Amino acid sequence: MNKRLILTVLATAFVAAxxxxxxxxxxxxxxxxxxVPGSDNDSSSGSGVADSxxxxxxxxxxxxxxxxxxALIIYFEYDRAEVRPEYADLLAAHARRLSGNSGLRxxxxxHADERGSREYNIGLGERRAxxxxxxxxxxxxxxxxxxxxxxxxxxxxxxxSTESDYEKNRRVELSYR
Amino acid sequence: xLSVAFWRQWLVFAGVFLALAAPVxxxxxxxxxxxxxxxxxxxxxxxxxxxxxxAPGDAASVIRSDLYGSGRFDPLDxxxxxxxxxxxxxxxxxxxxFVAVDYVxxxxxEEVGDELALTYQLFDVYGARQVxxxxxxxxxxxxxxxxxxxxxxxxxxxxGVKGVFSTRVAYISVSGRPPERTYRLIVADAxxxxxFVLLESAQPIMSPAWSPDxxxxxxxSFESGRAAVYVQTLRTGSRRAVxxxxxxxxxPAWSPDxxxxxxxxxxxxxxxDVHVLTLLGNRLVRLTERRSIDTExxxxxxxRHVYFTSDRGGAPQVYRIAxxxxxxxxxxxxxxxxxxxxxxxxxxxxxxxxxxxxRGRFRVAVQDLETGALQVLSDxxxxxxxxFAPNSAQLIYATRREGRGVLETVSTDGLISGRVxxxxxxxxxxxxxxxxx
Numbered sequence: 192m193n194k195r196l197i198l199t200v201l202a203t204a205f206v207a208a209x210x211x212x213x214x215x216x217x218x219x220x221x222x223x224x225x226x227v228p229g230s231d232n233d234s235s236s237g238s239g240v241a242d243s244x245x246x247x248x249x250x251x252x253x254x255x256x257x258x259x260x261x262a263l264i265i266y267f268e269y270d271r272a273e274v275r276p277e278y279a280d281l282l283a284a285h286a287r288r289l290s291g292n293s294g295l296r297x298x299x300x301x302h303a304d305e306r307g308s309r310e311y312n313i314g315l316g317e318r319r320a321x322x323x324x325x326x327x328x329x330x331x332x333x334x335x336x337x338x339x340x341x342x343x344x345x346x347x348x349x350x351x352s353t354e355s356d357y358e359k360n361r362r363v364e365l366s367y368r
Numbered sequence: 369x370l371s372v373a374f375w376r377q378w379l380v381f382a383g384v385f386l387a388l389a390a391p392v393x394x395x396x397x398x399x400x401x402x403x404x405x406x407x408x409x410x411x412x413x414x415x416x417x418x419x420x421x422x423a424p425g426d427a428a429s430v431i432r433s434d435l436y437g438s439g440r441f442d443p444l445d446x447x448x449x450x451x452x453x454x455x456x457x458x459x460x461x462x463x464x465x466f467v468a469v470d471y472v473x474x475x476x477x478e479e480v481g482d483e484l485a486l487t488y489q490l491f492d493v494y495g496a497r498q499v500x501x502x503x504x505x506x507x508x509x510x511x512x513x514x515x516x517x518x519x520x521x522x523x524x525x526x527x528g529v530k531g532v533f534s535t536r537v538a539y540i541s542v543s544g545r546p547p548e549r550t551y552r553l554i555v556a557d558a559x560x561x562x563x564f565v566l567l568e569s570a571q572p573i574m575s576p577a578w579s580p581d582x583x584x585x586x587x588x589s590f591e592s593g594r595a596a597v598y599v600q601t602l603r604t605g606s607r608r609a610v611x612x613x614x615x616x617x618x619x620p621a622w623s624p625d626x627x628x629x630x631x632x633x634x635x636x637x638x639x640x641d642v643h644v645l646t647l648l649g650n651r652l653v654r655l656t657e658r659r660s661i662d663t664e665x666x667x668x669x670x671x672r673h674v675y676f677t678s679d680r681g682g683a684p685q686v687y688r689i690a691x692x693x694x695x696x697x698x699x700x701x702x703x704x705x706x707x708x709x710x711x712x713x714x715x716x717x718x719x720x721x722x723x724x725x726x727r728g729r730f731r732v733a734v735q736d737l738e739t740g741a742l743q744v745l746s747d748x749x750x751x752x753x754x755x756f757a758p759n760s761a762q763l764i765y766a767t768r769r770e771g772r773g774v775l776e777t778v779s780t781d782g783l784i785s786g787r788v789x790x791x792x793x794x795x796x797x798x799x800x801x802x803x804x805x
Contacts, residue, residue: 305750306730306750307684307707307709307723307730308664308677308684308709308710308723308752308753309574309575309710309752309753309796309797310574310575310618310619310632310663310664310677310710311661311663311664311677311679311684311709311710313595313616313618313619313632313640313663314616314632314640314661314663315661317615317616317634317638317640318638318661320638321637321638324638339615339638340590340593340594340595341595341616342572342590343574345572345574345590346546346549346572348546350545350771351771352750352768352771
């Protein structure tokens with residue numbers, strides 16, 4: 192059984208079904224307890240050296256969740272595009288998830304708050320998305336897995352004009368495909 | 369009347385080819401928030417009508433509303449007029465000196481077969497002399513546009529500045545909240561009437577830009593899930609993607625001759641640079657080359673330079689570079705304050721409009737390109753996207769009032785300001801059309 196294949200098939204099924212969840216939660220490790228090799232059938236074959244039961248199921252680090260809503264947004268300071276140190280572990284986990292599954296695709300959407308001109312903010316959103324992309328590439332994700340788009344200030348999630356609204360809008364959203 | 373025919377055809381074809389396009393009933397008007405200290409007193413006498421049935425429209429009231437909305441005129445109330453002549457020969461100037469108006473406009477509308485004739489005469493009351501007069505022939509459906517033309521002629525005859533009442537404004541309107549947001553690209557008359565939807569999308573639309581002949585709009589649409597620059601012909605509704613490269617495709621600006629678009633593209637590292645795209649032949653020249661955000665290009669009036677915003681010095685400022693790519697280093701243009709962005713050059717080449725950080729508030733400012741003096745014109749805190757009227761005497765810009773995007777106007781000298789009253793939606797990114805040709 193190839194878990195990677197199962198994941199790919201499942202992910203494809205999500206897309207094909209048209210349910211199009213932006214944050215499709217990938218299944219947990221496949222439960223293999225019902226078909227562990229080396230049980231009665233194998234030993235009764237009695238044909239010399241048995242095949243090793245050791246196989247790889249692929250490494251996936253689950254010490255940092257990468258598919259919760261919180262794990263899919265990186266926030267930024269005003270007019271800055273540097274990723275804050277607090278996101279280092281989270282982005283490392285995303286990078287591992289990508290490098291451990293070459294079929295996985297990630298779209299990075301850069302956003303800005305409403306201050307400053309709209310087209311400059313497209314630049315700022317792009318710069319933020321690229322900052323996240325670079326950190327993922329350095330840690331093993333491959334360039335072909337990651338696409339970026341900047342929406343500038345055109346798609347806010349908070350609609351007021353307070354600092355707390357602005358904080359929510361200065362962000363990069365990670366969207367697995 | 370080529371332009372009238374153009375207008376009519378535009379409506380017909382746009383309706384046929386863009387099924388989603390639909391006129392919006394809004395009846396928007398410009399409300400003057402600060403007028404001239406001494407507006408010019410004028411009488412616009414109700415126009416005469418000769419034809420079957422009722423008059424197809426009230427030209428005088430459109431003209432009155434235009435002139436009043438400019439902030440420079442003080443039209444006389446109809447009910448204090450001592451006479452209501454429709455021909456110059458019938459005017460008794462003493463009746464108008466008595467009510468202290470400087471000018472009197474008379475006119476009449478006549479049915480001529482399937483068409484209308486709109487005749488007007490403007491008189492200087494104290495000199496008892498005709499200032500300007502004309503007779504326009506039009507299809508009945510164009511009466512409102514023809515009335516704006518009369519207002520343009522009156523405005524120019526009295527102030528010496530070309531009127532812009534018959535021009536149009538394009539802008540972006542947004543309604544709804546995620547995930548049900550609708551973005552619309554709208555074209556309306558300069559007074560906000562006759563809103564017409566050119567494009568509707570669930571994904572952002574931004575950066576509309578008129579071609580110099582007023583026949584096309586370039587804009588950015590995210591309809592494919594990423595940004596691309598489109599050019600749409602108003603008359604036919606047909607459009608094409610002129611820049612759909614990986615990454616950022618943004619901020620299109622037409623060269624004065626209409627052959628090129630300056631625009632912003634990103635490279636593989638996400639670095640934004642200003643480019644010039646020659647539309648015929650699709651030739652691309654990169655103007656800037658820096659690890660800074662270089663964007664928001666706009667052309668000098670003579671087409672030889674491109675002004676743009678760059679944060680290469682740390683904070684956004686406006687720079688200028690040769691449009692043909694012959695210069696390596698741009699020249700910095702703005703120096704006052706730590707934030708000047710989104711430049712636009714006035715059609716007469718004298719002024720540069722920018723968004724200026726005025727002690728923490730984003731405001732529209734105008735810099736005199738000869739003296740370098742910068743004057744803040746608006747008084748909001750999130751004012752943006754200034755665009756010059758084709759007569760260079762006025763700007764329209766977007767701001768937020770009570771949590772909603774609205775459009776405001778201000779004269780280039782800062783003395784007269786107004787608000788385009790709109791209903792409901794958030795509106796933004798206004799761009800004033802050139803004069804119809």
